[in-house]
Every structure is written in structure tokens, then in C-alpha cells.
Amino acid sequence: MTSSPSAPRAGTILTVTLNLALDVTYVADGVDWDGVNRVRTVHRRAGGKGVNVARVLAALGHDVLVTGLAGGAVGHAVRADLTAAALPAALTPITGESRTTLAVTDHAPLPRTPPVPAAASPGGGAERAALRPRRRTALFNEPGPVVSAGELDRFAGDFEVRLRRGGIAAVVISGSMPRGVPAGFYASLARRARDHGIPVIVDADGEALRHAPAGRPAIVKPNAEELTRALTPAAHPPPRTAPAPAPAEDPSRTGPPGLREALLGAETLRAAGAGAVVVSLGADGLLAVTPEGAWRAAMPYRVEGNPTGAGDALVAGLALGLVEGIPWPERLRRAAALGAAAVAAPVAGDIDRDVFRAIAPGIRIEPVRPQPVHDR
Numbered sequence: 001m002t003s004s005p006s007a008p009r010a011g012t013i014l015t016v017t018l019n020l021a022l023d024v025t026y027v028a029d030g031v032d033w034d035g036v037n038r039v040r041t042v043h044r045r046a047g048g049k050g051v052n053v054a055r056v057l058a059a060l061g062h063d064v065l066v067t068g069l070a071g072g073a074v075g076h077a078v079r080a081d082l083t084a085a086a087l088p089a090a091l092t093p094i095t096g097e098s099r100t101t102l103a104v105t106d107h108a109p110l111p112r113t114p115p116v117p118a119a120a121s122p123g124g125g126a127e128r129a130a131l132r133p134r135r136r137t138a139l140f141n142e143p144g145p146v147v148s149a150g151e152l153d154r155f156a157g158d159f160e161v162r163l164r165r166g167g168i169a170a171v172v173i174s175g176s177m178p179r180g181v182p183a184g185f186y187a188s189l190a191r192r193a194r195d196h197g198i199p200v201i202v203d204a205d206g207e208a209l210r211h212a213p214a215g216r217p218a219i220v221k222p223n224a225e226e227l228t229r230a231l232t233p234a235a236h237p238p239p240r241t242a243p244a245p246a247p248a249e250d251p252s253r254t255g256p257p258g259l260r261e262a263l264l265g266a267e268t269l270r271a272a273g274a275g276a277v278v279v280s281l282g283a284d285g286l287l288a289v290t291p292e293g294a295w296r297a298a299m300p301y302r303v304e305g306n307p308t309g310a311g312d313a314l315v316a317g318l319a320l321g322l323v324e325g326i327p328w329p330e331r332l333r334r335a336a337a338l339g340a341a342a343v344a345a346p347v348a349g350d351i352d353r354d355v356f357r358a359i360a361p362g363i364r365i366e367p368v369r370p371q372p373v374h375d376r
């Protein structure tokens with residue numbers, strides 16, 4: 001299975017983060033969840049998934065523009081931090097207070113990961129990873145402000161103006177939506193960009209993900225749990241049944257648990273209008289189902305750390321591949337390596353370049369057979 005390069009696209013990558021946040025990260029040694037804790041390190045910075053994507057892209061040398069909704073004292077702090085970080089931003093003001101998110105990372109020693117034979121990871125990367133102590137991170141996300149119809153209309157108008165001005169190579173729409181935003185709003189933004197010939201990546205959950213393919217985005221990026229939620233009505237959870245036997249040569253049966261279901265779900269989103277679907281499988285890597293074929297990126301070893309911004313770094317890699325026009329297998333390799341490098345970084349929006357360089361060569365790109373929707 002081969003993938004051909006496409007023409008590169010010059011210009012800025014515009015990110016949309018409707019539910020902007022001030023991300024606060026506490027690092028502590030040995031969290032006592034029933035007592036008083038002393039925080040060793042505090043990080044406060046502008047956040048939200050699209051902001052994290054923009055940070056990674058900017059760190060890799062690409063021009064970005066952060067857009068979204070910002071209000072209140074928290075919104076002011078977000079604007080100030082974006083300015084301090086030299087991240088260009090054009091935020092639409094709202095009357096509500098933007099949200100704060102909290103990540104608590106516990107650096108207390110846990111059992112170290114067992115050594116993995118060097119053969120499992122070229123260059124002994126797995127053995128190096130085993131020397132890292134494991135860390136635990138708990139996340140607390142506020143729901144965000146209530147947004148009025150007028151504020152949404154103002155944002156949509158600002159978005160349209162930027163598309164018409166030109167110079168936008170791609171759009172990344174990601175993260176949760178504040179209260180008051182219709183479930184189909186991401187799809188409508190994707191449709192506007194597509195009407196201007198601009199490809200879109202959507203990284204969303206729930207009803208926003210379910211509606212996203214209607215806007216015909218170039219790429220939709222859920223994780224496995226988000227994909228299940230988007231395709232399963234809440235009143236009818238998927239039954240737990242034993243898998244039917246399959247031929248040994250079927251790659252969807254020889255991969256990690258849930259690969260076949262992810263393939264089916266990805267094809268369902270493609271049938272609904274998405275150009276390609278990339279599913280994050282956590283430590284098991286990535287699955288991409290595209291018009292050119294389907295591939296799985298298998299990780300050589302697990303990277304321990306803070307997973308908060310891993311999906312955003314992954315999306316940054318996909319956006320770079322989209323505008324550079326590189327073949328899908330290499331897009332996946334870089335995206336998966338960036339996701340792992342983000343786990344090793346202390347805060348969302350950063351990457352550990354040493355981890356990126358170490359893990360990328362060991363990522364295996366394996367072709368898999370797509371699962372037609374009618375075969376479910």
C-alpha cells in the first residue's frame with residue numbers, strides 16, 4: 001500500500017479554540033488526596049486544545065494564528081500570556097468568564113516500568129524509557145462560559161473575514177465547546193473554510209464530533225473513546241460480545257484490542273463526509289483511514305509523563321503533514337512521535353525534542369485493511 005505526496009500549501013495555520021482556558025499545572029511529590037499538599041512547581045499559561053496545537057507548530061517553525069473566544073479576567077490573562085509567548089492571536093471578546101483548567105502531576109516514585117528487550121526497540125529506546133519513573137496526572141476541567149448567539153455570530157463573521165483575506169494554509173478546530181454553542185457549529189466552520197479551498201482538521205468529542213463530518217473536513221481526529229461515544233447513542237451502549245473468528249492474515253485482528261472497532265468507526269465517519277480519520281489508540285499508537293489506504297503507527301515503547309497535551313501535539317503533526325503534502329505514512333510517524341514527545345514534557349503545548357528524536361525511528365507504520373461500513 002503506497003501513499004503519494006500532494007502539493008504543499010504555503011501560509012499560516014489558523015487554530016480555533018472556542019473554549020479557551022488558563023491552564024494551571026501543579027507538580028507535587030506524593031499527593032495526599034485526603035490531606036494537605038505542598039506544590040513544588042506551578043505553571044500558568046494560556047491553554048485549550050487549539051492553543052496547544054499552535055504552541056507546538058510555532059516551536060517547529062510554522063506561522064500560526066490563534067482564534068477563539070475570551071472573556072473576563074481569565075480571558076485577559078490568556079491574552080497576556082499569548083502576547084508574552086509571541087503567539088499571534090485574534091480573539092473575539094465575550095461577556096462570560098473564560099475557564100480555568102487544573103492538572104495535578106504527582107512525581108512520587110511508582111514501580112518502574114519493566115525493561116523491554118532491546119530488540120523490541122531499535123537502539124535500546126525501550127530500555128532507556130524503562131529508567132524513567134512513572135508519573136500520574138489528574139485533570140480538572142471547568143465547563144467554560146455561556147456564549148450568546150450574538151457572540152457566536154461575531155466570531156463566525158471574524159472567521160469568514162480571515163478566510164477571505166487569504167494566506168491561510170489550513171484550519172485546526174479543536175477542543176470542547178462552551179455552553180450555548182450548537183453541536184453543528186464546528187461543521188459550519190469547516191464548511192466555510194472548505195468553500196474557500198482551505199483544508200480543515202477537527203479534533204472534537206461527543207455531538208460536535210458526530211456532526212463534524214457534515215462540514216467535509218480533510219481530517220477528523222478522535223481518540224478511541226471519543227469515537228465510540230460519537231457513534232453510539234447514549235441510550236444504547238455497545239453490547240459486550242465475543243469477537244467473531246477472523247482469518248489469521250486479517251491485520252485488524254492481529255493489532256491491539258479495539259483496532260477492528262476503530263476501523264469500523266473511522267469508515268463510518270468517512271462515509272458521513274470526513275476525508276480521512278485518524279484515531280488515537282493511546283499507548284498503542286495511531287490508526288489512519290484515508291482515501292489512499294489505512295495504516296497503523298505502532299509505538300516502540302511507552303513514554304511516561306503528563307498526557308494532557310499529547311493529542312494536541314499529534315494534531316500539530318497532522319497539520320504539518322497536511323500543508324507540506326507529505327505521504328500519509330510519514331505524516332503518521334511524525335504525528336505519533338510528537339504525541340509521545342508531548343507526554344514527556346512538563347506542561348501541555350511543549351514537546352521534549354530528545355524524546356521526539358529518540359522514538360521516531362522506532363515507530364512502525366503497518367498497512368491495515370479498511371473495514372467497509374456494511375460489513376459491521
